[in-house]
Each structure stands twice: as structure tokens, then as C-alpha cells.
Amino acid sequence: MSSIADPVAGTPRSDAATAPDAKAAAASSAxxxxxxxxxxxxxxxxxxxxxxxxxxxxxxxxxxILTWFTIRNYGFSDATEIFIFISGYTAAFVYGRAMLEAGFVVATARIMRRVWQIYVAHVFLFTIFLAEISYVATRFENPLYSEEMGIMDFLKQPDVTIVQALLLRFRPVNMDVLPLYIVLMLFLPIVLWLLKWRADVGLALSVLLYALTWHFDWYLTAYPSGFWIFNPFAWQLLFVFGAWCALGGAARMSRILSSPVMLWICIAYLTFAFFVTLTWHIPQLTFLMPKRLEQWMYPITKTDLDVLRFAHFLALAALTVRFLPRSWSGLKSPWLRPLILCGQHSLEIFCLGVFLAFAGHFVLAELGGGAVTHALVSVAGILIMWGVAWVISWYKHSADKGASKTKGTVINADMAGGSA
Amino acid sequence: MRPGSGAVLVLTLLAGLAAAGSARAQDAATPQACDVPPYLLSTESTLPKVAEAVKNARPLTVLVVGSRSSTILASESSAYPAKLQAALKEKLPSIPVNLSVELQTGKTAEEVDPGLVKLVEAKRPTLVIWQTGTVDAMRSVDPDDFRSAIDEGVVALQNAGVDVVLVNLQYSPRTETMISAPPYLDNMRVVAQQHSIPLFDRFAIMRHWNDAGDFDLFSTFHGTDMAKRVHACLGRALSKFVLDAARLDQAQQN
Structure with missing residues (x-):
């Protein structure tokens, strides 16, 4: 979803060349x-x-098996942090320039169009989810899980459920990121305006909101009960921070980032996080953890973007920026091409990923299957994501060449099928 | 996140997959073994009241408070509490083992709380096994509220003078896309740690059985047969866990 920037990136094409301010070195390139x-x-x-x-x-x-290669097993933060941060970064980069060149109203209009696209994508995914659930609900009657199957009860009142889903209040598991994204994007015009006016004030306000959220326990309620799994009041910090970096913050921090002290702090913290995480996976090691530390540290909440998670992401990002220069030749290597392609069409690929995860669950449920099938499903999913990303970029670069820039999502593109 | 070797890594991985996978599949060849790795059954926390009762040859009274996953509809005698009782009786032949089950169907931890002490007063158990979390996860109760609810419940039980064992959610792969278990699992672990009470990690154990091929928990199997077998294994594992936590394992076993 961070992709927001993507399609948009296509639209205001020309602007790219003229960096908003020369200083945005770090941000620059894009x-x-x-x-x-x-x-x-x-x-x-x-x-x-x-x-x-x-x-x-x-x-x-x-x-x-592939799960062991995801970063959440080696530290506090996980892919969501990367995603939201880059989303904020790219969104600010693209729309910030639009705001500079075309003014607040036009930039806002473009952002709202993007919000609409994300919303439509979310509803589309929800439809698929409904189809899957309905199928499972009618086919599956293992008495072992008679209690858990009660979750299907919402199907008994589609009138309420579907309306709540359209209001973003009913979100099945794994469908929490797009609503968060929609809310963050809705407020992007104000955020950008603030950052343009006084970048540090904007960031400070964001930190303040984060702190107040923690202090007063603010959250958004969900349907039928509960709350938003990703609390937008807390997660906005990462998004705004990304935007702040894009608009020159990263460049201003470069001094700090390249200092050796910073390097060692990051390494120390990442090591610490690694060992703490290790005790989750190898409970035999738990005795090594001081009780005091445990009581102070746990739980590390994802909902409210725990400070420990945020810090973990910062440390990772700092090391990445340090050791992976923009000019790194590996970025052009064909081996990384699939990742980059997917990253360039993130809304489409994100939605596809959510869909494939549903589909994967479904396949596993129908075929049963052991470790091999599980791993194969993961690998197949990744290959499909790569393939679709390739097709999308082919559309953008070849099929649609000359035509007006498409801003369609993959869904549209797929529907359009061979017509092109 | 090590970008440099990203793709290479993934590819190497894929290559290694087949091997690892098939090795795994072979383990799965022996069904129904339902062994549980020792680390899932050991705990630092203890059950002093249980240990004391057994040492003084007093009757051991166990109260299971749980939701619907603590029973099998229409065959309660095959559910894990009954199996637990049988296993305890077998391992502690010298003392009477009483067990009763109080189902709190459809209630969240917070809703169970007020009744806990009354139940204890009525049944006078030595040990309360509190299975919870499922209803909260299904209703996506705020994890913080869930934590304070269990916390209160545990404190109330401890003040009432009983030992407590927490039992967490079932591993339910079919509903994984619908019920988010992790926050509730985490919070139960936290509360257990804070009060030094044993947590029977039903989730991890069942997932282990599924991964090892002992049970195919994805299956759409309709009859109660598999449910019974899973519960039998759970009851046995829980009995080992309780005896281990009471440090009775070596001493009392025949």
C-alpha cells in the first residue's frame, strides 16, 4: 500500500527532475x-x-520454513514498519512536490483520488474474504473447533456486517493495513502543509499526538467490538517521520547517522532485540531474562507502535542507510529486480499479497499438506507477485505507452485483460 | 532485511527447501504419537498447594473453568478435563483425584472474573485450571482489557488460596484468517510470568502436533473422532505439565 506513491509517481512525471530543495539529498534520487x-x-x-x-x-x-526468514523473528519491528515508513516517505516526496508546484488544492485533490483507489482496493479484498469465509463456514464442521467457528456468526447478519466493512469498522484479520493507510493518507494534506511550513514543528506535533495517545489511551473502535489493530493515532508517527525524512529531514540527519557512536548504539540495540526475540522462540532461554526487564518491557504492543518497535525500526533504517549507499551497484543487479519490481507497484502487489494469503490458506485447507506444501504455497505466492508486478510494469511501459497515464490498480489492469 | 543478498538468499533457500521439507514429512509418518517436546511441558513456576496436598496424602480437587473448547459436544467424558483426571489418578494412585468442569460458554475473561471466587468457594479446589482467551480473541476485546481481566482473575484466585494454571487458545489453522490469536497468547504469557503461575501452552502444543503430522488440524473431518483423540493427547500432556509444575514428577510417579 505504501505504493501510494507509485501510480501517482507516474502522473506528475515531469516534476521529478527538479528536486524541491537541493538539500533533499537523501530523498532526492527518486x-x-x-x-x-x-x-x-x-x-x-x-x-x-x-x-x-x-x-x-x-x-x-x-x-x-520461509517464516523464519522474516525479520519479525529477529527483532521487535516487522515489515509493517518498513512499509508505513516508506509509504510516508514516498507519499511526501510525490505529493509534496505537487503541493509545491500546483498548490494545496491540487495536491489535496490528487491525494484524495489516491485515497479512493485504496478504499476501492480494500472493498475488493473484503469481497474476496467474504467469499472465502462463506465457503469455509458451510463446509467445515470439525467438532474440535465448534467454538472457533462461532466467528462465522457475522455471516448471519450481512446487512450490518457489510455496512460496517464499508465504514472500515469491520476488518477481518490481515485486512487492517489498508484502513490504516486510508486514514493516514486522508490527513496527508494537512501533514504536508505543516511540514512545508515548519518541518520540525510538524514532526513535533506528530510525536506529541503519539505521546498523548499513549497517555490517554486513544483508539478507534471497531465492529462488532474491539478496536483498530493498527492504531492510527500511534502509527501516524512512523508515517509522518517518513514524510519528514523525505522533505529534507534525512539529509539533515546524515551527520548523526554517519557518526560512529550512532553505529554502535544501533548495533547494540539490534543485538539486544535479537536476544530478547530469541527467548520467545527458545523458551528454554527465558531464564536468562531478568524478571525486572521483562516486567518493564512486556508487552511490546504492535497496536500502538511500541517505542521499542519504533526504535528497532530506526536502528535498522540507520544501518541500512549507512551500509547501502544509493549508488550501490547491487541495486541494478537482476537478482534484486523482482523485489524492486514489486516495490514499484506496491498497492497492487500488496492487495495481491493479501488475496494470495487468503488463497494460500484455502489451498492448504483443501489439500491438507505438510511442510513441503506450506513452503511451496509461499514460494508460489512470491513468484506470482513477481509475475504480476512484471506484467503491470509492462502495461505501464509498453502497452499503455502514449495513452494517457493509467492510474489503475492491478485489478483494473487485470480486468482489462488482453484488450490492450 | 539484509538487502545485499536478498534474492540470492531466497533462491538458496528454495533449493534447500525440498530437502528440509521431505525430512519433515517423514517424521510425520507415525500418527497419533502426539509427543510433546519437553520444553513445552516444563515451567519454572510451581504449584505449591498441589504439591502439599499430594505429599500429605490429601485429596486433590481440580476445577477446570473454561469455554466451549474445554469440552466436546455430546461426549464430555472424552474431553481433556476427563482425560486429565484419569491420567492424574493413574499417576497418583494413593490419593483421590476429584475434578469438576465449569463451562463459561461465550464469556470473555472479564465476564468470567466475578464468578471465579464463588466457584472456588463452592468447590474448594486445590487447583484451578483456567482456560481462556478464545472468546476474547473472537470478539477482539482490547488486549489491554483482556490482560487486566486475567490479571484480576488470577489475583482473586490466588487470594482465595488455590493454585492456578492458565490454558491458552487452541491452535485453529482454519480460522487463522478470522481470529487473531497472537495478542491474547502474548498477554496470557505476560500475566503468567508476572504472577509466576504455570501456563499450559495449548496453542504451541497443538501447532507442534500439526507441524509434526500427528494431527491434521486443517482437515475438514466431520466426526468427533479426531476431536476425541486430540483431547486425549491434551489431557495427557496437561497431566504431565501439572505434575511437573508441582515438582511431583520424579517423586510420585510409579
Missing amino acids: PAIALPVAGERELRLDLFRGMALWLIFIDHLPTN
């Missing part, structure tokens, strides 16, 4: 060009967004 030539796009963003998409997909499937 000319939003989506033409085959692909100018100086910031490939690192695409790469990590693509990686986040793959990891999110794998994390959404039942545990299998």
Missing part, C-alpha cells in the same frame, strides 16, 4: 519517473518496499 528509462528513481525505497511486501505476505500465511 524522480517519480515511471517511464522505461526510469531515470534516477530511488531504488532503495522500491527494494525495501518490495521486501516488506514479500515479508507481509509470508507472515500472513500459516507458519512455514
